[in-house]
Amino acid sequence: MAASGPGPVFQSQDIPGEPKKTSTVVLEKTAGLLQSFKPIASIHAHLCAFHFYAYDLGRQVEAHHFCTHMSEDVHQCLIFDTPKKDARLIGIEYIVTEKVFLSLPEDEKRLWHSHEYEVKSGVLFMPGLPSVAEKAQMKHLAKTYGKVFHFWQIDKGDTIPLGLPQLMMALTADGQLNPQLGKDVEERFHISFAENRKQRADLEGPDKGIHPSANPWLQGKGLVPEVLEVECVRNAADSSQTSSEL
């Protein structure tokens, strides 16, 4: 299947395999009633934004983040291709405050991207929330940094997650977002990036400015994953060794 343009052109029906049987659905519902899902229930926010591959600005993906606040300084997000029930889980993003980001080693910083532009330009939004209601979260987000990996290259037409984890990056200036992709999202979610931008005009990015080690692609450095084979570190002969011993 060829990628035929921006927007979520690939539907879950494309995943190979038989549709769920009624017996499977019934079993899931029954078992589901017996269990608790606390880590999932902790999810409190839905953000929509755009990611691109850390080596190719042209490959842009609409990304629906479902986020949990671990603490004041750290969020963790599941990334889906749509906010629907049959959405594909395509990646993970972690979000940290400026304070945490600045404490990272240099070679870690280059894996992260800033959020100031996405927030201030209005292209990052919370579906279903009016601009006024999301403002407080946007104020916080504008100063944060994110690290995102995608595991499923749906823009390439992969019907299942193939290959290696892909480091992704986020927009940093006007003129980067594919206009058709942006327009498609505005229409589907009935929002206006321009209106968001107006509402957020007074927001500010990181206090110390965007760190030069983040967004490495801006210096022309694309980052592509490779896999290497290495010797496994083995369990000790004594099988009662615990996992805390390294």
Add this chain to the structure above:
Amino acid sequence: MKRAIETHHYVTRLNEDFLQCAVFDSDGTNARLLGVEYIISYKIFSALPEEERKLWHSHLYEIKHGLWINPGVPEALQRSELEKLAGTYGKFWCTWQSDRGDKIPLGLPVLMMSPQESSPGLISEEAIRARDKRYDVSSTYLAQTRADIDVGLGAVHPSADHWKKNGKGFVIELKEVDMVKGSM
């Protein structure tokens, strides 16, 4: 591979042959999101290119030996699902190595392997006992009741669990290249 971790998978089944899981380090409200695992049937796995298959692990051993449990669900109720899952293959990328003390997720994703019958795939008795106690289960008992699970294929596909072939695992690195359509 010396570092084994207890993982909590929150699973969505998209069809009879494909599942996706958000993986956490506990089942509590403050659980850390450790990564994502995808699970596919033998049918899908066997159609993958060989290079792709090397990244996937089998589930037969951990299900049959009671290492994999669905907390709170009676064994009889989940038996049919376990039989299906026993014949599946998983690809699990771990993005937060909280077991080594990382307070935030550092570095690149790590490919995870599943428990197997030989080192370095062994899980410590202590870890299993602790898990059994917490969830009030007996992996020994589960292994007995699951001994007859038969995935009908004779054996696990030889391309899975690549480390068993040559004792080598996979590590991800990033290579610097010229950014495409990129630099401003």
